[in-house]
Amino acid sequence: MIQHNDYIDLLKNNVLWAVEKLKTDPSYFAELSLPQKPNFLFIGCSDSRIPLDMITGSEPGELFVHRNIANQVNLTDINLLSIIEYAVEILNIEHIIVLGHYKCGGVKAAVEGLNEEDIVENWVSQISDLYHYHKKELEAIGDKTKMYDRLSEMNVIVQLKNVLRTPIIQRAFRNKKKLWFHGWIFDINSGLINDLPLPLDEWKELDLLPEDY
Ligand code: CO
Secondary structure (H helix, E strand, C coil): CCCHHHHHHHHHHHHHHHHHHHHHCCCHHHHHCCCCCCCEEEEEECCCCCCHHHHHCCCCCCEEEEEECCCCCCCCCHHHHHHHHHHHHHCCCCEEEEEEECCCHHHHHHHHCCCCCCHHHHHCHHHHHHHHHCHHHHHCCCCHHHHHHHHHHHHHHHHHHHHHHCHHHHHHHHCCCCCEEEEEEEECCCCEEEECCCCHHHHHHCCCCCCCC
16 A cells, blocks of 8 residues: 555655756756657557566656557557557667566456456457467467567567558558567566567568568
């Protein structure tokens, strides 16, 4: 249970942080308030155990971020589509990273459910489909944790494929924009990121990627 004081601490910590930044660099906020030029678009899970800046050694202004439960890329999600459009067309970001993680509650909920008729289950229904489609392969793993880890990896690949399917990305390819795609899994057990192999040939076959990618 969050205590009232915990909330006050957040604000106190904020003041300490701002003072500390100014002490080490008097022009820190003058520079931070310049227009942003991030190099990476992250589409990640909302899980609180993944502090994106910390695990990638990034500073404010370097990562453009969208997060939702189980890092879903839903082609009717106007929120995410706006972010991808803004990232690619306005900010000229070249690297798009879908970041999943092991022990993802959203991935588990897709298979086991949460309570009854939860919105979250609705949200992660793509993962439920994915699980049923690959059920044989996944069940053969035996160990439940490893099975969910594998399903989390499959989910990252599928969501990255969904990014490629957006008109924004296809338009960018037609305009010969340079774009790079990455599917990452954050391993909460080790703190390390796995850079997953991508089925590039399959995506080229489906005309989702240009031949010279
Ligand atoms: Co998660």
